Amino acid sequence: MRLRIEFTTEPFDLEEPPAHAVAAREAVRAASLDSVDVGPFGNSAEGNREEVLTAVDAVLRRCLDAGATRVSLQLNVLPPEAGGER
Secondary structure, eight states: OEEEEEEEEESOOSSSOOHHHHHHHHHHHHSOOSEEEEOSSOEEEEEEHHHHHHHHHHHHHHHHHTTOSEEEEEEEEOOGGGTOOO
C-alpha cells in the first residue's frame, strides 16, 4: 500500500521559516520516501505504508518539540494505478 501525506505547521512566519517548519521539513527529507516536496505553505511526500507512517511520527514529534502550535495533516491511500499496492 502506498500513501501520500500533506502537512503544514503553525504559527506561520512570512519573513523566515520558523524552527518548527524547519524541523518538520528535515524529518520528512530524512525519511526513506519516494517523493518529497517542500514549500513555503505546505509539504507533501509519498512512499510505502511503513515509511510514511514512520515519517509522520517523526514529523509530529520534531515539529511539536520545536514549538509548533498546530499541525494540519492529510493522509491519502493512493490507488493501485498510481503505484499503490493493496
